[in-house]
Amino acid sequence: MFRKLTFTAAAVLAMTAVQVSAAEIETEIEDFAFSFEGPFGSFDQMQLQRGLQVYTEICASCHGLELVAFRTLHQEGGPALPEDQMRAYAEFYEVFDQSLLGGEGDFRTATPADKFPGSALSNAPDLSLMAKARAGFHGPAGTGISQFVNGMGGAEYIASLLAGYAEEPECALEGEPMDGYYNVAFAPGGFPESCIDEHGHRMVPGSWIGMPQPLYGDDVEYADGHSTELDHVSQDVSAFLMWTAEPKMMARKQAGLTGVIFLTLLSVLLYLTNKRIWAPHKKKH
């Protein structure tokens, strides 16, 4: 009886071990150095403006940003477009307004108070919060310490994803053709049997994603003359998406810093007070 029990326990253990190794998907996430990382980091306004341009010219044909209001493009700490430019940008969009035509609804030109439209392609996810939904670079053994030091990490993931398209590996060409596109940073996509070895391990990193490669480098022309290499364009749009997901990051960091300075000062004062209170008693010895 006891023997049988240990045997089942071992079997269960073995099974979970197999499951764990099967679920372990290797991806290649690069640790880019973004301006907003670290306790003193802040968004680079020019980078956010370039990212907005990339989003508008390329990503918006499929993806929405339905939680982001146009007026926030003018806010300090963000892309901070001049007000007239922000208004002109909003007017470039049409939104559906239910209150028009006596409740029937109709399209009208967007105003700063309106939000970006949702995704134009039904299977393309909305990108408003994507940079927070996806953690990028966890650091060694996924401790999360890197996230704490280097920022949220989602921007790293998105930049790596955009630059992570690669040629289909040999092993994939041997099996059934795959739906989608091979990407070394994407984990949850399809994966061909022919790339899994006899121990159940994946022979190549990443998986197959439904999004065709959106950026190749030189996709846009920047007014500020910044490089349009694939890595740079990917980082710009990722920084912009980090801002849409956490527009108040700067304010949060500042509040945190103020708190730390205040507490440091308070500790010094309390230390001195403490010394003073006990000084007469200490002298007696």
Ligand code: HEC
């Ligand atoms: C042709 C349409 C199309 C374009 C253009 C496009 N995407 Fe996508 N994107 C998709 C689809 C479809 C998916 C869902 C893929 C899947 O889940 O397999 C997706 C998924 C994503 C994801 C989520 C990946 C994940 O972890 O689930 C991100 C991030 C993303 N796109 C960013 C971008 C950015 C940034 C751009 C512009 C540079 C862009 N996309 C341009 C269609 C598009």
